Amino acid sequence: MSLTRRGFLAASGTTALGGLLAKLGLDLGPSVAHAEALKTRYAKESTTICPYCGVGCGLIISTMNRNVINVEGDPDHPINKGSLCCKGQSLYQVATSPRRMTKVLYRPPRGSQWQEVSWEWAISRIADRAKETRDHTFTGKDEKGRVVNRTHAMAALGGAALDNEECYLYGKLMRALGLVFIEHQARI
Numbered sequence: 696m697s698l699t700r701r702g703f704l705a706a707s708g709t710t711a712l713g714g715l716l717a718k719l720g721l722d723l724g725p726s727v728a729h730a731e732a733l734k735t736r737y738a739k740e741s742t743t744i745c746p747y748c749g750v751g752c753g754l755i756i757s758t759m760n761r762n763v764i765n766v767e768g769d770p771d772h773p774i775n776k777g778s779l780c781c782k783g784q785s786l787y788q789v790a791t792s793p794r795r796m797t798k799v800l801y802r803p804p805r806g807s808q809w810q811e812v813s814w815e816w817a818i819s820r821i822a823d824r825a826k827e828t829r830d831h832t833f834t835g836k837d838e839k840g841r842v843v844n845r846t847h848a849m850a851a852l853g854g855a856a857l858d859n860e861e862c863y864l865y866g867k868l869m870r871a872l873g874l875v876f877i878e879h880q881a882r883i
C-alpha cells in the first residue's frame with residue numbers, strides 16, 4: 696500500500712489523538728441510547744395561557760388523575776411557538792407548591808394577625824364595603840352638568856392570572872359600578 700505524505704500525517708495525527716483520548720479515559724465508540732418513556736404519555740393535555748404577564752404565551756398542561764404533572768410551552772401557539780421564559784417554566788409550581796394559598800385570609804383593621812375566613816364571608820364583606828363606598832362617593836353629573844355616573848373613591852387592579860374572558864367580565868363589572876381607575880397587573 697502506498698502512503699502519501701499528506702495521508703501519513705493525517706493517519707499519524709488520528710492515531711495520536713486516539714491515544715490521547717484513551718489516556719484521558721474518553722471513549723469515542725458508539726454508545727447505546729436508552730429512551731425513557733415520556734411521563735406525559737398517558738396524561739390528558741389541555742391548552743391554556745400563561746397567567747404571569749401580558750405576552751400571553753400558550754401552554755400545554757398535562758394532568759393525570761386531576762393532578763398537574765407537567766407544564767410546557769405550546770409549539771402550535773403563534774406567540775411563543777413552544778418557548779417559555781423562566782417564569783413560565785416554573786408555572787408548574789403554581790399548582791403543585793405546598794406553599795400555595797388555598798384558603799382566604801383576612802386581617803381586620805388595625806389587626807396584626809391573619810384570620811382564616813370562608814369564601815362566602817369574604818365575598819359578602821367585599822360586596823358590602825364596595826356598595827358602602829360607592830353609595831357615599833357616586834357622582835351622577837360633573838360641575839358642568841354632564842352625566843358622568845362615576846366614583847373616584849375606588850380603583851380596580853386585575854391580576855395576570857385572569858384569562859381573556861374573565862378580564863372582559865371584570866372590566867364590564869367595574870365600569871358598571873362607575874369606576875374609572877381600572878388597571879391590570881400585566882400592564883404595570
Ligand code: SF4
Pocket residue numbers: 745746747748749750751752775778779780781782783784
Ligand atoms: S412565559 Fe414568560 S413571557 Fe410568556 S406569558 Fe408567561 S411570564 Fe410572560
